[in-house]
Amino acid sequence: MSDEKDTIEVDDDFVIEEPEEVPAVPVETAKTNLSKRRTIDNLLEERRLQRQLADYDFDF
Incomplete structure:
Protein backbone atom coordinates (compact mmCIF):
# COMPACT_ATOMS: atom_id res chain seq x y z
CA MET A 1 0.00 0.00 0.00
CA SER A 2 1.17 3.46 -0.73
CA ASP A 3 1.60 6.15 1.85
CA GLU A 4 0.88 8.89 -0.67
CA LYS A 5 -2.58 10.41 -0.72
CA ASP A 6 -4.43 10.02 -3.97
CA THR A 7 -5.31 13.30 -5.62
CA ILE A 8 -8.55 13.87 -7.41
CA GLU A 9 -8.31 15.75 -10.64
CA VAL A 10 -11.00 18.36 -11.11
CA ASP A 11 -12.47 18.53 -14.55
CA ASP A 12 -13.51 22.09 -15.47
CA ASP A 13 -16.24 20.82 -17.81
CA PHE A 14 -18.40 19.72 -14.90
CA VAL A 15 -18.76 22.86 -12.83
CA ILE A 16 -21.86 22.94 -10.69
CA GLU A 17 -23.52 26.32 -10.81
CA GLU A 18 -25.82 27.58 -8.12
CA PRO A 19 -29.30 28.48 -9.41
CA GLU A 20 -30.04 32.17 -9.59
CA GLU A 21 -32.07 33.50 -6.73
CA LEU A 53 -80.33 50.40 -21.44
CA ALA A 54 -78.76 53.53 -22.94
CA ASP A 55 -79.62 52.32 -26.45
CA TYR A 56 -83.23 51.53 -25.53
CA ASP A 57 -85.71 54.27 -26.38
CA PHE A 58 -87.96 54.98 -23.39
CA ASP A 59 -90.15 57.52 -25.19
CA PHE A 60 -93.73 56.37 -25.58
Whole structure:
Protein backbone atom coordinates (compact mmCIF):
# COMPACT_ATOMS: atom_id res chain seq x y z
CA MET A 1 0.00 0.00 0.00
CA SER A 2 1.17 3.46 -0.73
CA ASP A 3 1.60 6.15 1.85
CA GLU A 4 0.88 8.89 -0.67
CA LYS A 5 -2.58 10.41 -0.72
CA ASP A 6 -4.43 10.02 -3.97
CA THR A 7 -5.31 13.30 -5.62
CA ILE A 8 -8.55 13.87 -7.41
CA GLU A 9 -8.31 15.75 -10.64
CA VAL A 10 -11.00 18.36 -11.11
CA ASP A 11 -12.47 18.53 -14.55
CA ASP A 12 -13.51 22.09 -15.47
CA ASP A 13 -16.24 20.82 -17.81
CA PHE A 14 -18.40 19.72 -14.90
CA VAL A 15 -18.76 22.86 -12.83
CA ILE A 16 -21.86 22.94 -10.69
CA GLU A 17 -23.52 26.32 -10.81
CA GLU A 18 -25.82 27.58 -8.12
CA PRO A 19 -29.30 28.48 -9.41
CA GLU A 20 -30.04 32.17 -9.59
CA GLU A 21 -32.07 33.50 -6.73
CA VAL A 22 -35.68 34.10 -7.63
CA PRO A 23 -37.34 37.00 -5.82
CA ALA A 24 -39.94 35.86 -3.37
CA VAL A 25 -43.37 36.39 -4.93
CA PRO A 26 -46.44 35.33 -2.99
CA VAL A 27 -48.29 32.61 -4.84
CA GLU A 28 -51.93 33.42 -5.41
CA THR A 29 -54.36 30.63 -4.87
CA ALA A 30 -56.79 29.43 -7.47
CA LYS A 31 -59.65 30.63 -5.30
CA THR A 32 -58.31 34.19 -5.36
CA ASN A 33 -57.83 34.07 -9.12
CA LEU A 34 -61.36 32.73 -9.61
CA SER A 35 -62.76 35.44 -7.39
CA LYS A 36 -60.96 38.13 -9.39
CA ARG A 37 -62.18 36.62 -12.67
CA ARG A 38 -65.80 36.59 -11.43
CA THR A 39 -65.51 40.23 -10.37
CA ILE A 40 -64.22 41.19 -13.82
CA ASP A 41 -66.96 39.18 -15.52
CA ASN A 42 -69.62 40.87 -13.40
CA LEU A 43 -68.26 44.34 -14.23
CA LEU A 44 -68.23 43.55 -17.95
CA GLU A 45 -71.79 42.21 -17.78
CA GLU A 46 -72.91 45.36 -15.95
CA ARG A 47 -71.32 47.57 -18.63
CA ARG A 48 -73.01 45.56 -21.37
CA LEU A 49 -76.39 45.93 -19.69
CA GLN A 50 -75.84 49.67 -19.14
CA ARG A 51 -75.12 50.09 -22.88
CA GLN A 52 -78.29 48.17 -23.75
CA LEU A 53 -80.33 50.40 -21.44
CA ALA A 54 -78.76 53.53 -22.94
CA ASP A 55 -79.62 52.32 -26.45
CA TYR A 56 -83.23 51.53 -25.53
CA ASP A 57 -85.71 54.27 -26.38
CA PHE A 58 -87.96 54.98 -23.39
CA ASP A 59 -90.15 57.52 -25.19
CA PHE A 60 -93.73 56.37 -25.58
